[in-house]
Amino acid sequence: MKPDPSLAQRNLFLLHHFHNDVAKALHEHMREQRRRGEIPPYRVEPTPSGLPTLVKINESQRIVLHTRPSPLAPMQAIAQELSRQPPGATLIFSCGLGYLPCALAPLLNRMKVIVLETDYDILLEALRMNDWGAIMPSGNLLLLAGKNAMEEANILISKHGSLLKNGIRFFPGRILLDEETPTFTSLQTIARESQEIFNYRITSNLQVKKGSYAIVAGHAHKELLSVLCEEAGHVNMDARPVLRRPAVTQFVQTPEMWWESLGRPLPAKLLTFTNKAFLPSEWDKMKAFGIRRFLWCYDDPFRATVDDTFFHHLDRIYCFDPFLTKRLQKQSPIPVHFLPEATAFSEGAVGPPPWDIPSTLPVTFVGSTGLQRQDDRLPRLVSSRDPSYLTIRQFVLDALAKDERIHYDELMALPVEFPNFHKSARVVLLEDLATFVVRLHFLAALVNTPAKIFGDQAWLEPALVGDISRIYAGRNLDYLRQTPWVYQNSKININIFNVQCVNAPTVRIFDVMACGGFLLTEYRPFTEELFRIGVELDVFHSHEELREKVIYYLEQEEQRERIARAGQERVMREHRFRHRLPLIFAAE
Missing domain, CATH: 3.40.50 (Rossmann fold)
Known part of the structure; x- marks a missing residue:
């Protein structure tokens, strides 16, 4: 049948x-x-x-x-x-x-x-x-x-x-x-x-415990959530993990659900990475009990609808990028602060490789194409050379040809439509497609080098990525179990930003350095503000410079290891979750 x-x-x-x-x-x-x-x-x-x-x-x-x-x-x-x-x-x-x-x-x-x-x-x-x-x-x-x-x-x-x-x-x-x-x-x-x-x-009274905290995430980040709470413990903060999947939130919708999730006694302050973790009525009930509600935007907040309801149920917002922080501040009636991302890693993996792989990798890039976050419609849009994709592609390549970063506002203003997608997905599609073009541009420089790409299966498709498919390693990585080993055991770790990282470090920056890996990253002005270029990491500005520095550093083992050690010391000293969480929970 x-x-x-x-x-x-x-x-x-x-x-x-x-x-x-x-x-x-x-x-x-x-x-x-x-x-x-x-x-x-x-x-x-x-x-x-x-x-x-x-x-x-x-x-x-x-x-x-x-x-x-x-x-x-x-x-x-x-x-x-x-x-x-x-x-x-x-x-x-x-x-x-x-x-x-x-x-x-x-x-x-x-x-x-x-x-x-x-x-x-x-x-x-x-x-x-x-x-x-x-x-x-x-x-x-x-x-x-x-x-x-x-x-x-x-x-x-x-x-x-x-x-x-x-x-x-x-x-x-x-x-x-x-x-x-x-x-x-x-x-x-x-x-x-x-x-x-x-x-x-149901027969007992609800009470708030002063000096207690809750950190909320979905089931996909369960293990990472445990690490966050452990990091809070290192700075004597009593933080409990709360698992909330948005689909479950929408499904249960009972009056008691919010305190069932938070546990008893209720926490005095709550940190979430999405404002969709709770229903509007639940946010209001927390406010009535005096629970302070904080949101840390780890991605572009404008990927969701940012309107009055976005801010209404929160007390304070933190955003990973200073440019996006300023955009939020223009609309927000509540305080919005810039706070960079942080690493959950404490050191690189030890022991044998997590699968059948050489014990040392020459050059690696760990990252997605961005094409498989939606469904098969986005790869089809690219492979069919859809006019909307071609417009974005030309815009990005024109900027890169001038050695310029992608201007976020200009990208958002491009006259493109995506009729096969819901209108709410427009920002996501613009960012993902632009990032895809940027990554193709830079990774093309590595095709004839011993580089390997770890990420989604779209990297395998010549119709989407051309000759870059030849350097695909054939697998995605388990973030907490496999990624640290790759970062630590790669001679050179390449970072190419998502375009929504307008002037902010992605978590990959901190993760690579935390694991003791040598980092060669696409340039952003923040790199000079947070790190010493050439001492704790190195940068590239163009396709040609990336290739030149890869060839150079493959031969400079002592210099690579010296930079990697200095970078690891800096991140371990300043850029872990134990350094960020007190800044959030100290707010009133």
């Missing part, structure tokens, strides 16, 4: 629009699968009812994952049963081919539904075989997918007993394998315990 390509395309479009983080992870999984030449272990087969079932091929075994007479009938029976019960929450353990999630579409106006699918291959088959159009846009649907899905479900259920006030029901979305049953049962146990804890806590 063949899937309908147009149905899959519609579902994937909806997934990108309403569950973007899941969509990006699914696309990355598909790209990696194609790169490795892997074949998913699932087959879609017909049943007597005419509807497909899913079969898992496991060595010599064939395991049927939906009942053969009629895969839809048992799921419709579950939906009918739920329609007769009071409103509550429902967790579907594995979406299967999507029969149960889609059968619950009429109930989504009165019920919250969590779809938990750890296997991207099953999710993809579900999007190919069933129409998700009636459920995907609903705010009462939460899709947890991939290797972290089970952990996210555990945190959601254990942390937010308020979600379970009206009860929660658990149903498998397909026939479960024997090894999956204990996990399914454990989720039910966690839910019962969470309800009991919530019933106890």
